[in-house]
């Protein structure tokens with residue numbers, strides 16, 4: 041019907057931008073961040089990512105959020121996230137390290153590592169969800185339900201990123217159209233992306249880095265700007 045009224049400023053979601061980096065872990069990122077060694081301005085560049093104008097954005101107070109790692113060991117810490125204000129649009133944006141998934145406490149490595157364990161169980165003829173949930177650190181409180189949720193979320197991201205990832209990996213053997221078993225489809229991706237359970241840690245980040253570099257988007261998860269009703 042009529043035009044939507046613009047949302048009040050406080051309800052406008054913050055834009056989440058992937059922060060591409062080469063830190064081997066989030067804890068290294070955290071250390072550099074706190075030491076003031078990260079030059080976010082040169083990463084963003086001179087033009088504002090929201091409005092495209094020069095000399096527009098300025099740094100504002102960072103926010104803190106929890107991050108949980110599972111490999112090589114369970115670790116839960118608060119992580120600072122850099123925030124900026126686009127002065128033209130009066131909107132803020134944050135630079136979320138690519139090791140994190142928007143709205144997930146568990147890191148990309150934790151999620152992929154758990155799914156790789158699950159895949160191993162599935163190959164042995166077991167369900168996968170339960171096997172993965174018992175193998176990770178008991179403190180992590182991973183449930184079979186959570187593993188199933190992660191599998192669906194990761195597959196959603198991989199399907200969405202299929203064309204872009206296909207520039208870096210041979211994905212021809214993966215069919216996204218037929219009604220395949222989820223683990224089967226995931227296994228196709230894991231093999232094509234060369235993700236192996238025993239490698240662990242940073243090597244699992246390579247597909248995410250390729251994707252975020254090519255698109256400036258997150259491979260997994262849904263950032264705030266795509267969640268709000270005014271920004272479909």
Ligand SMILES: [Zn+2]
Nearest residue numbers: 088091096126
């Ligand atoms: Zn701006």
